[in-house]
Amino acid sequence: MPERDTPWLRDLPRLGLLALLGLLLLLPYLWMVSASLKPAEEIFSxxxxxWPKTFAAARNYGAVFERLPVLHYLWNGVIVCGGILAFQLLxxxxxxxxLAKLEFRGREVLFGAVMLGLLVPPHVPALPLFAGFSALGLLDSYTALIAPSTISVFAIFLFRQFFKALxxxxxxxxRLDGMGEMAIVWRVILPNAWPAATAFAIFSVVAHWNDLFWPLIVVNGPQHATPALGVLFFRTSEGDDDIGMLMAAAVIMTAPLVLAFLLAQRRFVEGIATTGLKG
Structure with a gap:
């Protein structure tokens, strides 16, 4: 009798290794969720x-919503991340x-400049940007939070690699149908680029939702505070000595990212898989 083909048995070691690595990556988040459910004395036992012995979720999460304008900080995060993402894609x-499909003089030089731009850390232009926004009176505003990140060299590189494969x-x-180049970009190229756009959107939103460096420089109060900065304000004003409340605030501020990734994970994986490295 012929032996049945069981490909899942051959993949079992690989799947087991991936599951173990995934669990290791999830452990910090699982600990954060666990700590948000515990009283302070149990966290440091x-x-x-x-699994908490004594549930303090009502106390920890209730204190966060009572002392912190959670919805306001989340809304600020949506405005800032949404504005940045829209301009980056534009x-x-x-x-x-x-860079991928048009032939013009200096194209490779421009692409080289994009690659060099990937090597510049965001901390380098922070001081001149701060001085410029201060001179214009734009500190502590959505403009100051959004404008420095409107052009992403990583996004240009990612889309260039994706478009090379089209x-x-x-x-x-x-072109034979009489469409101009901009019409081709938005009516032909973009509908075929949704996997790459979704993948980049996850990268962009996660990076700027969790960003603390730039908001800490340009934001002075809670009115324009992003979620990460809101957690810092909560820590310095209310939650210094209560890790359970601080972890509850962190869970609330990161929960939208987890939900967004779970909803878009198929597109995200598809975008990463189909964005090749064709030269």
């Missing part, structure tokens, strides 16, 4: 247990298309 998609015949057909 000698025994380590993720600039990066046409730039990536031009067939040239698709663009030639659109």
């Amino acid at each position: 000698a025994s380590l247990s993720l 600039f990066a998609i046409p730039a990536g298309y031009a 067939p040239d015949e698709l663009i030639h057909a659109a």
Whole structure:
């Protein structure tokens, strides 16, 4: 009798390794959720247990919503991350298309400049940007939070690599139909670039939702505070000595990211898998 093919048995070691690595990556978040459910004395007990012996969730989360304008900070995060992402896509998609599909003098030099831009850390232009926004009177505003991140060299690189894999015949057909280059970008290229756009959107939103460096520099109070800065304000004003409340605030501020990733994970994986490294 022929032996049945069981491919899942061959994949079992690989899946087991991936599951173990995934669990290791999740452990800090699981500990944070666990600590948000415990009283302070249990968090610092000698025994380590993720499951709380005494549930203090009502106290910890209730204190956060009572003392912190949670919805206001979350709304600020939506405005800032949404504004940054919209401008990044507006600039990066046409730039990536031009570097991938248009022939013009200096194209490779410009692409080299994009690659060099990937090497510049965000801390380098922070001081001149702060001085410029201060001179314009734009500190502690949405403009100061959004404007420095509107152009992403990583997004240009990502879309350029994705567009290189698209067939040239698709663009030639659109040109034969009389479409201009910008019409091709938004009506032909963009509908085929949703996997890459979704993947980049996850990267962008996570990076700027969790960013503390730049908001800490330009924001002076809670009115324009982002979620990460809101947790810091809570720590310095109310939650210094209560780790349970601080972890509850952190869980609340990071929960939208987890939910967004779970909803978009298929597109995210598809975008990463289909964004090749074609030169």
